Amino acid sequence: MATGEIEISVEHLEILNPSKTQLPFPIRQFIKAKESLRMQYRYLDLRFPEMQRNLRIRSKVLMRMREFLINKCNFVDIETPTLFRRTPGGAQEFIVPTRNPGKFYSLVQSPQQFKQLLMVGGIDRYFQIARCYRDEAGRMDRQPEFTQLDIEMSFVDRESIMMLTEDLLVESWLEELGEISTPFEQMRYDDAMELYGTDKPDARLPYKLQNVTDIVKTSIALTTKTGIEYNDNFGAYAVVFPKESKNFSNSTKAQFDDISKREFPQAKLLQVKITESSWKSGLTTLLSNDVVDSIENRLNLHNGDMLFLSVGQKPDVQEVLGKLLILYTNILESKGVTLRAPGFKWLWIVDFPLFSKEDNENGIRTTHHPFTQPHPEDLHLLATDPLKVRGLHYDLVSNGWEIGGGSIRIHNSLLQKQVLEILGIDTCQMSHLLEALDSGAPPHGGIALGLDRYIAMLCNATSIRDVIAFPKSMEGRDAMSGAPIQISDEDKKLYHIRTPAD
């Protein structure tokens, strides 16, 4: 027909299988059923053109990645086990009881150990599109099982893995999304926090954080009024949305205040609409008049601007403003203001700290995983000041989404042992890896891309559930079959376990 649709004129009709006349929801309709119903009847939901398109794009892009890695770059696709033993110091792993009383497998959270062992085994270019498992019930847009493109190479440095990854994305890119230009910009972790208040910056944003610590520190008013001390960790940052205060409502203000107090207790937030007059009273409750004037000059504030200012402990200050920067941008864009640049803005985030502070026995945890190579320039700090050590880790970020991450790994067993000990991890649990490193392990490194999220981004889907054929709910439930369910007494006996009701 003129519309491009097809009209079929039927001569003979044979019904191969009758269908119920009243399906739970109609397929030819613009307004979709609510998600719980879509999930319960996923096999009907899959008939929507968007779902058909998403799954076909997924298949196509993954195939292009394989073609690039195998046919162009000589990688070997190797399957690694998912039933293994717990990796200490990572995410919560599902356990699987066996017929051997009291003995359990863990479902791997990634092929990390196996890919390193493959390097020791002389497979110098490995990849796998790997199923991974994490028991992180209730975290937004997470699935108990997910898929990552897992890559590892021997005799490489950070730059060559980044280059390979960029080439891989270019080769598997969808033409209809426009050009993807390489090399991607690199940003140090400290700069990402300084400018965007997050390690996943959305580089499409026109506005950034502005550091006003030096100005605020000249004033004693803040200390007098709030008791906040100007220690090494003090920070004062601002975000300005020029001419955009008109969409700032009281409910937005209340929401932002709530987020700040609940999630970032060590930062104090001030939200001020810049007007012709009297707007400074919103700041002088905490800051001296001199300081407020300096801030006005530095930030070049004008009537109609929206100002967010936060003071306190630097990490909380940066992060609350990073969050509000996104949220207020979203609010403005929902009102029709275009702020973000079009297309995809790719970034490599580098020079992450190797360790982060943690409220545990050692006061320290690994920022990514215990196998990341410390930055060679910082090796001397490992024993004396570990929190200052950077790691050879890199994250790939696009439009504010973390698409992947990787690192150069530790290939020396003594260094690996030292790092495990700093983290308070029992080295006996990792003796197989330490022994392997001692057997002539080549220097190696790699990366893993989160394919569910990457494909969701390509498909412009709001949730990864829209690019997974049979996803689970936020609570890990399969709405179609009702899984997880109770097991039989025979199963309990076979696996030597008892449950609360027994």
Add this chain to the structure above:
Amino acid sequence: MATGEIEISVEHLEILNPSKTQLPFPIRQFIKAKESLRMQYRYLDLRFPEMQRNLRIRSKVLMRMREFLINKCNFVDIETPTLFRRTPGGAQEFIVPTRNPGKFYSLVQSPQQFKQLLMVGGIDRYFQIARCYRDEAGRMDRQPEFTQLDIEMSFVDRESIMMLTEDLLVESWLEELGEISTPFEQMRYDDAMELYGTDKPDARLPYKLQNVTDIVKTSIALTTKTGIEYNDNFGAYAVVFPKESKNFSNSTKAQFDDISKREFPQAKLLQVKITESSWKSGLTTLLSNDVVDSIENRLNLHNGDMLFLSVGQKPDVQEVLGKLLILYTNILESKGVTLRAPGFKWLWIVDFPLFSKEDNENGIRTTHHPFTQPHPEDLHLLATDPLKVRGLHYDLVSNGWEIGGGSIRIHNSLLQKQVLEILGIDTCQMSHLLEALDSGAPPHGGIALGLDRYIAMLCNATSIRDVIAFPKSMEGRDAMSGAPIQISDEDKKLYHIRTPAD
């Protein structure tokens, strides 16, 4: 060098990572370490050229399969969940406790249900290289997790799936293994049992079973001497190895007698070396002289031939001879006699019985799985004589190895319900599938190929463990890491389970 090896003349040497001087076993050696040691240090074992070759062949062949299915045949590669609910009537499935007290996932034994639901969802050509899980501890050459190429199509018949599979194998075949010629021969299940005593015939074998039931039935001597009744299920079969009795030793005789008595109690085995004279006494203990003469004529027995004869219940008779046919062939080949034809002999086995006898409440179990379409010619027998119903199932066999199997599925919910009820399976457990079939499910069918075994065959490996990077032992143990291991009290608390020691 002249040998083709490379000699390197070193000008500068930098040691990137030192290795222990004394590795558990040397890599440059023809005599391999014993398997337990190889498994404990798998990362060293992977350095052997055979393992490198096997893993690279695996990667290459799997890629060719994908290229054929996606690029040539427009299949969609779709990942399906592994955490699901138990499928009734299949293999033992691993269970995975959740944070929800008493609720468990099961690890899928195959994507069977999901691929059928995808057909209902309008994905008419699906495939996946899928990880599957079965808890079959201790069965020879099985792994708790394994990989299958899983295919499903809508609007197909048996022949089109066979043809697609043959094309797939031809396209992904290794040139160095010689030609693979299609179409593959088809053999009815009954004929496979009649000629080879197994549903996985090795068609390279020169000798087959020979049916002598008609001769033996003319004699009353057997009944008098053994009490064996000539009921409908009676069978007498022979296998003759012409001129091959010289390698038949007393210990072989004892071994075969033991197998027959232990595994096939309803068959009586006679093993006779044909000589110039007096060999008949080995048969006349049970059979009348007339019958022995007729057998001699029918089988054309001559001095030096080796005769195996079995009488009793047909299934046991056929199976014991099928097993001895292989075992004695292996013994002869180990002595240097060439019996098997060279190359690969492919077979499709068709017309399997839909159900088999079982010692359970219903006296019946499914031969493959409850979703197989009954043969249309036998539908009238479903209610009255289900054991006589054939299924639209097909197995792919090569050189005596089952490489894959599939079927046309039931697409009508009433028929599916009827079959579940015959099997005594609670239909409530399968309500999601029944509902899906009721929503306009197209006729569909598919196949799954066991890739570990297929690749082992291509690599001429004796065990699937030689084509898996990190296999587990027969007991499901990972020798490298010691998995499965005990879990922490925190894990037990988190997953609401107690173990025997608690």
